[in-house]
Amino acid sequence: MKNEPIISIKNLWKAFGKNKVLKGVNLAVNKGEGLVILGRSGSGKSVTIKCLVGLVEADKGEIKVFGTDITKLKNNVLNPIRMRIGFMFQNGALYDSMSVRQNLAFTLKHHTRDLSDEEIEKQIIEALENVGLKEAIDKMPAELSGGMRKRIGLARTLIIKPEIILYDEPTSGLDTITSREISELILSVQKKYKTTSIIITHDMDCAKKTGDRIMILKDGIIYAEGNYDELEKSTDEWVRSFFI
Ligand SMILES: Nc1ncnc2c1ncn2[C@@H]1O[C@H](COP(=O)(O)OP(=O)(O)OP(=O)(O)O)[C@@H](O)[C@H]1O
Ligand SMILES: [Mg+2]
Structure with a gap:
């Protein structure tokens, strides 16, 4: 179907022991769209996107990615789908013992086998150019500032050309x-590669820049949804509290 969302989550439930984190999350993201997820710390934002790539197993619900329900897939079927998804982790650690070039090459080789050394170098440079950090190619992660690490993390995500x-x-x-x-970089990647994105953030400037739509997670469900301007004007005090 042409207009089917590229990501669709229906009635997603997840508990860790007695801790019921997700209690019926519903969301859909269209191709090329940027969806921002807001919510207090511990509300289940990270768990939601980890369920999307099968890093956390859902208790109940349907998670369709590229039209396929991934909740019941075995790893060998799930892996090719995962390959089409880039994940910039919250604590997006680079391998500390490897240079920037080696970090990127490692990810690329793992993703696409049989690339020539020339092709690998070309793609590393392209990914670093996209984040404006070509000069960091021979640096070790310990030599990078926090902002540079995030950029390199993004370059590593981009190098597999995720959809x-x-x-x-x-x-x-x-x-600030x-x-x-970084928010502008995310936006430029979205435009250049027409990627579909989910952005979890507490940074309202980032939410405003990168989100075509915003959802707020509360008590295990999507409590509010709209664009930035709509939610900012919400009559719900709790929703508005994010925008102060
Ligand atoms: N692997 C796990 N095992 C047990 N509990 C977990 C696990 N992962 C997450 N949790 C719990 O699930 C809840 C939601 O965690 P999650 O990381 O999704 O929060 P979050 O909304 O991303 O918060 P933050 O904004 O602080 O990153 C928390 O109570 C957390 O302790
Ligand atoms: Mg989190």
Whole structure:
């Protein structure tokens, strides 16, 4: 179907022991769209996107990605789908013992076998150019600032040319100006590669820039949904509290 959402989550439930985190989450993301998920710390934002890539197993519900329900898939069927999804982790650790070039090459080789050394180098440079950090190619992660690490993390996500990118707090721990630069980078990636994105953030400037739509998670469900302007004007005090 042409207009089928690229990501569709229906009635998603997840508990860890007695801790009921997700209690019927419903959301859909269309191709090329940027969806922002807001919510207090511990509300289940990270768990939701981990369910999307099968890093956390759902208790109940349907999770369709590219039209396929991934909840019942075995790893060998799930892996090719995962390959089409980029994940920028909250604590997006690079391998500390590898240079930037080696980190990117490692990811690329794992994703696409049989690339020539020339092709690998070309793609590493393209990914670094996309994040404006070509000069960092020979640096070790320990030599990078927080903002640079985030950019390299993004380059590593981009190098596999994902159709979907899931960003878990891409600007956390950064100063206002660096955060703004990362948000702009996310937006430029969305435009250049027409990726579909889910962006989890506490940074309202990032939400405003990167979100075509915003959803707020509360008590295990999507409590509110709309674009930035709509939610900012919400009559619900709790929703508005995010925008102050
Ligand atoms: N692997 C796990 N095992 C047990 N509990 C978990 C696990 N992962 C998450 N949780 C719990 O699920 C709840 C939601 O966690 P999650 O990481 O999704 O929160 P979050 O909304 O991303 O918060 P933050 O904004 O702080 O990142 C928390 O209570 C957390 O302790
Ligand atoms: Mg989180």
